[in-house]
């Protein structure tokens with residue numbers, strides 16, 4: 105993946121460069137819990153964003169993406185890093201620079217950056233991948249003394265403050281902290297986390313991309329965030345809690361009467377139950393009980409579909425087809441929803457046959473094709489030492 109971008113960088117700038125990689129992520133379970141103080145259980149994927157970069161002598165940055173060739177080289181003055189529609193993907197880069205500067209890490213000169221990504225479709229966090237790529241790059245090019253967790257937090261702040269999406273910390277955390285062949289169980293309330301080995305013996309993790317565009321995903325996402333905040337506000341009048349993630353299922357069932365609005369009640373129910381499912385999924389995995397893990401994945405999807413209402417026809421079709429295939433023990437939508445990807449646990453020996461048959465039936469029902477990727481879990485964002 106570096107070949108093309110190295111060539112472009114060398115031809116355009118005739119100077120040396122540093123190389124960086126930042127992965128995408130898939131969430132195994134724990135969806136829409138991270139802004140509710142709950143647990144999440146994601147892992148990195150070996151697909152991601154590749155970048156080569158070096159300092160320049162101007163007061164500007166010049167950025168080029170092989171994925172957005174139509175934008176050409178985008179040049180931005182470091183004096184004006186405000187959001188500009190026409191800067192497209194470079195807005196994420198600018199957002200990260202602003203967050204560094206806010207923390208006192210000033211850029212004394214500009215840089216040149218060329219990137220290429222191979223994260224398929226929506227829902228596998230290509231934007232967080234770019235944020236962490238930029239963070240790791242800035243740290244290296246400018247010798248900033250900043251630790252990983254701070255880079256994770258500032259990348260999340262780009263979404264919250266610059267892009268206007270109230271997203272939680274899951275994506276940036278796993279992309280910044282991920283480790284080969286491991287998932288991370290993260291408590292988003294305390295940021296305590298545990299690396300969990302994900303060598304599943306006879307099984308593999310399979311991503312199914314519905315190729316359904318995620319229209320209005322950001323506004324719907326913020327709507328869910330606000331609904332959960334409203335439900336929490338009602339509960340707080342009667343309970344000493346900081347977030348929905350503080351509630352056990354029993355406590356929720358006892359106190360849910362205080363949430364009058366039925367829609368808000370369903371949203372809160374998802375947040376509470378999904379958090380508990382995520383904690384249980386780790387126990388199942390540690391006990392080697394993949395069947396239980398799979399059941400929790402199906403329950404997660406049902407809850408995202410019915411109570412949280414962030415699934416869609418295409419995701420439901422794909423999960424349904426997976427659930428009817430021999431050799432699939434669990435399947436669900438992954439990420440924010442409203443399109444994007446599914447994640448399934450699938451018998452290794454049958455994976456080709458499963459992909460073939462789900463591909464065919466999905467095409468027949470939906471009218472266009474999905475695509476499929478067996479997950480390999482690689483490292484978190486890093487500089488590749490040449």
Ligand code: GLA
Pocket residue numbers: 131134135136137138139229271272273274275439440441
């Ligand atoms: C998006 C957000 C995450 C998380 C998921 C849903 O990926 O960026 O913070 O909320 O949706 O679980």
